[in-house]
Amino acid sequence: MASEGSGGLAERVAAGVLQEIDERNLAVGDGLPTVRNLAERFGVTPPTVREALRRLQATDAVRLRHGSGVYVGPGAWRTVLPNPNSVPVRGEQVLHLVEARLAIEPGIAGLAARHRTEEQLGRLAEAVEHATRERVPAGRNFHRELAAASGNPVLFEVIDSLLTARREEQRALRRRIRDRGRDHDQHRAIFEAVRDRSPAEAEELTRTHLAELRADTAASLDTTEGKHR
Amino acid sequence: MASEGSGGLAERVAAGVLQEIDERNLAVGDGLPTVRNLAERFGVTPPTVREALRRLQATDAVRLRHGSGVYVGPGAWRTVLPNPNSVPVRGEQVLHLVEARLAIEPGIAGLAARHRTEEQLGRLAEAVEHATRERVPAGRNFHRELAAASGNPVLFEVIDSLLTARREEQRALRRRIRDRGRDHDQHRAIFEAVRDRSPAEAEELTRTHLAELRADTAASLDTTEGKHR
DNA sequence: ACGTCACCATTGAACTAGTCACTTGCTCAC
DNA sequence: GTGAGCAAGTGACTAGTTCAATGGTGACGT
Helix, strand or coil: CCCCCCCCHHHHHHHHHHHHHHHCCCCCCCECCCHHHHHHHHCCCHHHHHHHHHHHHHCCCEEEECCCEEEECHHHHCCEEECCCCCCCCHHHHHHHHHHHHHHHHHHHHHHHHHCCHHHHHHHHHHHHHHHHHCCCCHHHHHHHHHHHCCCHHHHHHHHHHHHCCHHHHHHHHHHHCCHHHHHHHHHHHHHHHHCCCHHHHHHHHHHHHHHHHHHHHHHHHHHHHHHC | CCCCCCCCHHHHHHHHHHHHHHHCCCCCCCEECCHHHHHHHHCCCHHHHHHHHHHHHHCCCEEEECCCEEEECHHHHCCEEECCCCCCCCHHHHHHHHHHHHHHHHHHHHHHHHHCCHHHHHHHHHHHHHHHHHCCCCHHHHHHHHHHHCCCHHHHHHHHHHHHCCHHHHHHHHHHHCCHHHHHHHHHHHHHHHHCCCHHHHHHHHHHHHHHHHHHHHHHHHHHHHHHC
16 A cells, blocks of 8 residues: 555665654754654564664664664765775775875865864864874874865765775774874874965875875885785 | 674674675675575574665665575775765755865866776767767766776765765756756867876866856756745 | 467565563662 | 662564565477
C-alpha cells in the first residue's frame, strides 16, 4: 500500500527520517524517536529501521547510542564527506593527498585573509597558541580553522575530509619526518598574514608550507618503500 | 566468543568484508559471497550482515543486486565522497558550492595543462565534442575529465563530489540562466590551453568561466528568493 | 542447428517473535 | 546530601520464515 518509491524499503525509511529531521528543524544532538516508534510510523519492522539507520550512521547523519536512543549527527547537512571505511592505503595515495591540499589550500588561505571575521581569527589564534603550548598534533586543528575562516562551509568540508582521510597513515608518517618547530613557525606566519588581511602573502606562505610537507612526505616514502620496489 | 573489538557487531562485519576485498585484491564488479555465507563466516546472522552491507552501500563500497548477489563497488578506495543523503538545501549553499569550485578548479586546470597524458587529452576532447554534438548537460563530464587529467585521483574525487552533490538543484538553476553556447566555447578554450600545455592560460580561462557561472547563479538566486526575503 | 521463451533454483528483501545488554534515572539506605 | 543499587526503557542481535527478483537452463518451435 505504501508509495512505491525507488529503491528498497530501507532506503525509503532513511529518506523519511532525513526529511523529518529537516522538517522539524532538529539540531545536532537532538533525539529522534525510538526504533520501534519509527518502525510502526513507517509501517516496517525494527530490523528494517536499523538498516536505514546504519546507512545514515555511515555518513554521521545520525548517531546510535546503545541503551539511550538515536540522535542527530552533524553529517546530515554536509555536501562532501571523508570515506568512513578506511581501507589500508598505498603510500602513493598519501602523497596524492598532500598534493591535493597543496593545490587547494593556498587559495583558501587567500580567501581567509579577505573574509575572516574577528571570531574566526580568534579561533585560529587559539589553534596556534594551543599547539605551541601543548606541543600536540597541531596541524590538523590549524588547517581546519583556516578553512573555516574562508567563510565557505563547503571548502571547510573538503579540507576536513582530506585531513580526516587516512589520518593514521599521515600521523605515522609525520611522526618521524617533521620537526614541529618549523611547523609552528609557519603556522604563525600564515596566521599573521590572515590577521593583517594580506591575501597574497597568506597564499604564498601556505604554498611553501605545504610544498615542504609534500617534499618531506615524498622523501619519507622513498626511504620506506625503496627497499621492496 | 568473538574478539571484543570496538563498536557493534555490524561495524566489525563491515570492516571484515572490506578487509577481505582488500586481501583478495577484488576489483570493481567482482562478486562477494552470499549474505548467508558471510553470516556464518563471521558468526552472525543474516540481518546483521545486511546492516553491515547497508553501511558499505551508503558509500558505494558494495552494491546489492536483488536476486543476484553482492558486488564490489567503486567507493571502497575513495578518500572523499559526496553525501548520498540529499537534504533539500538552501540556495545560499548552491552559491557556496560554485564558489568552492571557483577556488579549487583553476589550480586543477593548471595541473592538467602540465601533467595531462595523451589519453586524458583524448577523453577531454571527447567530452567537448560530445557536448557540442548532442547538446546535453555537458558541463559535468567536461569538468570531471578535466580533474582526471590533473593526474591526482584525490582532486578528481573532490570535484566529482562537488559536482554530484546537489546535482538536481544545480541542474534546475542552470536550466534557466545559462546559454549553452558560451559554456561550450569556454570549455573548448580551456581544452585548447590544456592541449597546448599552457598552465597559466588554462588557469585563467577556468577562473573566468567559473566566475561567470557564479555571477549567473547569484543573479538567479536573487530573482528566485528575492520576494520572500 | 539455432534462437526463443517458460520455468525454476538461487539469492537478496523483509517480516515476526523473541532474547540479550547497555544506559539512565529514580529510589532508598546510609 | 550522597552514593549504591534496582528497574524501566532502549538499542543490539538472534532465529526462522516468507516473498520477490534475477539469471541460468532446458524444452520447444523454427
